[in-house]
Amino acid sequence: MPVAKPESSDSRVIAHVDMDCFYVQVEQRKQPQLRGLPTAVVQYNEWKGGALIAVSYEARKFGVKRSMRGEEAKEVCPQVQLVQVPVARGKADLSGYRNAGSEVVSILARRGRCERASIDEVYLDLTDAAEMMLADNPPQGMETIDEEALKSHILGLNNEDGSDVKENVRKWIHRHNADHRDKLLACGILIVAELRMQVLKETEFTCSAGIAHNKMLAKLASGMNKPAQQTVVPFSSVKGLLDTLPIRKMKQLGGKLGISLQMDMGVNTVGDLLQFPEEKLQERYGINTGTWLWNIARGISGEEVEGRLLPKSHGSGKTFPGPRALKTVPAVQHWLNQLCEELSERLCSDLDQNKRIAHTLTLHARAYKSSYTDSQKKFPSKSCPLRYGTAKIQEDAFNLFQAGLREYIGFYGGKTQGSHCSGWGITSLSVSASKIVPIPSGTCSIAKYFQGQSTSHFSSMQSSDNLNTEATLSLPSGSECYSEVNLSEPKIDFPKEESWIKDTVPDLDLQEQKDLSSTLSEKTQDGFIQEDISPLLLSEPE
Ligand code: DCP
Numbered sequence: 001m002p003v004a005k006p007e008s009s010d011s012r013v014i015a016h017v018d019m020d021c022f023y024v025q026v027e028q029r030k031q032p033q034l035r036g037l038p039t040a041v042v043q044y045n046e047w048k049g050g051a052l053i054a055v056s057y058e059a060r061k062f063g064v065k066r067s068m069r070g071e072e073a074k075e076v077c078p079q080v081q082l083v084q085v086p087v088a089r090g091k092a093d094l095s096g097y098r099n100a101g102s103e104v105v106s107i108l109a110r111r112g113r114c115e116r117a118s119i120d121e122v123y124l125d126l127t128d129a130a131e132m133m134l135a136d137n138p139p140q141g142m143e144t145i146d147e148e149a150l151k152s153h154i155l156g157l158n159n160e161d162g163s164d165v166k167e168n169v170r171k172w173i174h175r176h177n178a179d180h181r182d183k184l185l186a187c188g189i190l191i192v193a194e195l196r197m198q199v200l201k202e203t204e205f206t207c208s209a210g211i212a213h214n215k216m217l218a219k220l221a222s223g224m225n226k227p228a229q230q231t232v233v234p235f236s237s238v239k240g241l242l243d244t245l246p247i248r249k250m251k252q253l254g255g256k257l258g259i260s261l262q263m264d265m266g267v268n269t270v271g272d273l274l275q276f277p278e279e280k281l282q283e284r285y286g287i288n289t290g291t292w293l294w295n296i297a298r299g300i301s302g303e304e305v306e307g308r309l310l311p312k313s314h315g316s317g318k319t320f321p322g323p324r325a326l327k328t329v330p331a332v333q334h335w336l337n338q339l340c341e342e343l344s345e346r347l348c349s350d351l352d353q354n355k356r357i358a359h360t361l362t363l364h365a366r367a368y369k370s371s372y373t374d375s376q377k378k379f380p381s382k383s384c385p386l387r388y389g390t391a392k393i394q395e396d397a398f399n400l401f402q403a404g405l406r407e408y409i410g411f412y413g414g415k416t417q418g419s420h421c422s423g424w425g426i427t428s429l430s431v432s433a434s435k436i437v438p439i440p441s442g443t444c445s446i447a448k449y450f451q452g453q454s455t456s457h458f459s460s461m462q463s464s465d466n467l468n469t470e471a472t473l474s475l476p477s478g479s480e481c482y483s484e485v486n487l488s489e490p491k492i493d494f495p496k497e498e499s500w501i502k503d504t505v506p507d508l509d510l511q512e513q514k515d516l517s518s519t520l521s522e523k524t525q526d527g528f529i530q531e532d533i534s535p536l537l538l539s540e541p542e
Helices: 022-031 057-061 070-076 096-109 127-134 167-173 180-203 214-223 237-242 256-265 270-275 278-285 286-296 329-354 390-409 446-453 457-463 511-519
Strands: 014-019 039-042 052-055 083-085 115-119 120-125 205-214 230-232 315-317 356-369 382-385 415-417 421-424 423-437
Touching: 014 096, 014 180, 014 214, 022 039, 022 096, 022 382, 022 446, 039 057, 039 070, 070 083, 096 115, 096 120, 115 278, 115 457, 120 230, 120 382, 127 180, 167 180, 180 205, 180 230, 180 446, 205 214, 237 270, 237 421, 256 278, 256 423, 270 286, 329 356, 329 390, 329 423, 356 390, 382 390, 390 423
Parallel strands: 039 083, 205 230
Antiparallel strands: 014 120, 014 205, 039 052, 115 120, 315 423, 356 382, 356 423, 415 421
């Protein structure tokens, strides 16, 4: 949970950039004949035409929605072009989308600190660039303002009927009597417009952006005018924006906390929170969450843009809904092997390209038990130290699964006959690698690094299919220690009916998560507390 720094945060320039119908744009770049046509990307599972995961703006005009399946989309828009997501190892292959996201990040990072927040979203801290522009070539004195900047939406700007909107924006940017905060935002408008045009030129992708004094407001604004547009939140418009904003629209309030606020406190809009003293909110939701709620009601957020261009973890997952649930241990092992193979490949390319290694392997699963009273019990997530090499990862992941299964079905719970188990089914599986850090600078070879680290890492090196143990590293000096972001959340494979969490790292710290969890009397809420214990004697718990 970020601590509010109202004084300093008022004069920051933060942008949130979000790609428009991202997977569709990636597919349209591959097949330019689809440009301008109503298009949707569908899952690899072809049942009823496949579930839609991205919908172009042309298709949205006909009523095509992400919640539909291909057949339904054809009913509302017979000319819709359905493109299947690429497939590898019997599951969706997102690597093309990840790489396309990286192309965009490398352009956006040119003007300030850049945080890759998801596969298609980035935060930028443009404060220094804006201050520099203000000092050298302030917008107030510019004769011409770029057309793209003039198309910006400035919240609170009085655009009476008939008035020339672009002219109003030009006047707002040119105001000499604006306070420092608005002058900085005016610079932000120009910088972001230029960056977006650069992205278009170099990648052919359009994106939308929000520009404000903090991350929270920038994120809210970026979704207000899409596609290919930018929205600005001047300080004077913050209250108006939040007063009527339904709380469920806030990133962290779409789930159980939002429901509790509505049901227990009668809070429907962010503005409704203003009536509660900070102490009252703390009493109800814990110290950190209470203060955070008090702050967001006032548009205050001290959350920093982290300098992070690389993902914080890698993951690979797949769901097995309904009749496709996995009911035997060999079936689970088969799929785990596929997932681990993909994970291992990505770890190797991260090591190769970025000189980073991951330290923790985690297995998550969803399961059901047909014949037991505690059918609500969740399949426990399990972690262990990560050993490099596909075979090692497969072996460890399988051990994690077995430990989880033993705990899940209980000692007497499963009717296990050899490899065949009855009474349980696995509906989703995922493996992830986290605690990714750069190999210390000065390490001369990968093999030496692993030798120095642990025998498990080293032994895995010997069996790695993909690693060249002789490879000599030229490590960047003073490499940055990246913190986590989960770009690799296996989004596609999660069931549609569950709310998809784009931003997979909730902006709540551990204490906060616990506060919240205990307040809501739930010990194992998804997204808040994960039980990652090492079930094996491989090493100490996380
Ligand atoms: N995605 C997915 N499954 C979901 C939601 C999204 O696989 N349930 C993928 C496809 C999207 C991409 O993530 O193209 C980015 O998701 P967004 O929510 O940002 O949506 P889009 O970029 O598709 O559209 P918009 O222009 O509304 O942001």
